[in-house]
Amino acid sequence: MKILHTSDWHIGKQLHKYDLSEDLNYFFEWIVTYIKDENIDVLLISGDIFDQANPSQAAYKQYYDLLKQLINLDCKIILTGGNHDSASVLNAPKELLKTFDISVIGGATEDFSEMFVEFEKNGEKIVVAAIPFLKDRDIRKSVAGETYATKIEQIKMGLQTYFSNINAHYKNNYSDAIYILMGHLYVQGSQLSESERDIQIGNQAGIEPGIFEGVPDYVALGHIHKPQVISRTNNIHYCGSPIPLSFSEKEDCKQINVIHIQNNKIENVEVVPIPKHRNLITFQGSLEMVQENLSTFSEQTTLKSLAEIIVHEQSESIEIRQAFEELITSQSNEKIEVVKSRLIFTKLIRGATDAFVVGTDVADVTPMQMFEKKLELLSEMENTEELKNAFREILEELNL
Structure with missing residues (x-):
């Protein structure tokens, strides 16, 4: 049998x-x-x-x-x-x-x-x-x-x-x-x-x-x-x-x-x-490095490869943001479909609205991760573990 x-x-x-x-x-x-x-x-x-x-x-x-x-x-x-x-x-x-x-x-x-x-x-x-x-x-x-x-x-x-x-x-x-x-x-x-x-x-x-x-x-x-x-x-x-x-x-x-x-x-x-019909690929590095790797990628599979792009740059600037958006929207390699992208600045002045790196899609963040980030920003908050446990119970009740 x-x-x-x-x-x-x-x-x-x-x-x-x-x-x-x-x-x-x-x-x-x-x-x-x-x-x-x-x-x-x-x-x-x-x-x-x-x-x-x-x-x-x-x-x-x-x-x-x-x-x-x-x-x-x-x-x-x-x-x-x-x-x-x-x-x-x-x-x-x-x-x-x-x-x-x-x-x-x-x-x-x-x-x-x-x-x-x-x-x-x-x-x-x-x-x-x-x-x-x-x-x-x-x-x-x-x-x-x-x-x-x-x-x-x-x-x-x-x-x-x-x-x-x-x-x-x-x-x-x-x-x-x-x-x-x-x-x-x-x-x-x-x-x-x-x-x-x-x-x-x-x-x-x-x-x-x-x-x-x-x-x-x-x-x-x-x-x-x-x-x-x-x-x-x-x-x-x-x-x-x-x-x-x-x-x-x-x-x-x-x-x-x-x-x-x-x-x-x-x-x-x-x-x-199980036979593989599609690649998932991560392109990570500086903007210039990612651009080069994207343009030279040539691996062929039955279905188009899906890619996530993670760009790391030192200092935040409008020029880099614009170049990053241009890279995502005009990517011309027909073997690749970009479905996820993030732009991360090492030297970024963070505030209450910067809980996550630039380019993070809210769909990529779980409710628990969002809650934990908020607690991190509220550094004066006490009893954070108890709050996290209470929030987990709420998520479970809501089936989230």
């Missing part, structure tokens, strides 16, 4: 307002062919199917076009909701998709059995605990007036209890089957990129790998976009996103994981690289 683990598709994603649907189309074409050619039996998608809770019509179409291709293959599909997904949106066609052997678990259910999916083929039997992103209400009861530290500790304890109960449900009902656990969360020790939205209060409630108790035969994680092995001994893996979703991921080798099962045990976990 072969099981394919992927996650974090983020259908509908835009990189600094640049649509990445073409990138995903190439990935979807490739994965459909791979499933067919390699006789994949089960496809696991561990959360963040969509980039927004309320996807656009174009995102819906891309999603259903893919499912239409997948149902023609002899492959069981199990997908879960992530922190970017709306459980109700994913679950809306759940019963219809079930007729096509597609199991959708958009949000956690009170009955654990509803999140366990069995599959058997050629004498090999597996059971998948398809656990979606767990919200605060799924793992603890909030109490009025509780402190931030208490809330963090309760979240950690709630997650530990939750997964312990999931493992107990497996032992009591499916102990004769190979056990695969899907999850969408932050495990401490994993490497983040700038495109993951903070979950469970700034990831401070991230769990230790030991929370899974060494019970599952494979843990198929989503949420972190950089592919990585959290525990080789216990087979805890992030497969990562299939395409780069931020410039911090430009060096990542994107992949899928293929779990090979034989004689009712996992023989090996194969890492399969």
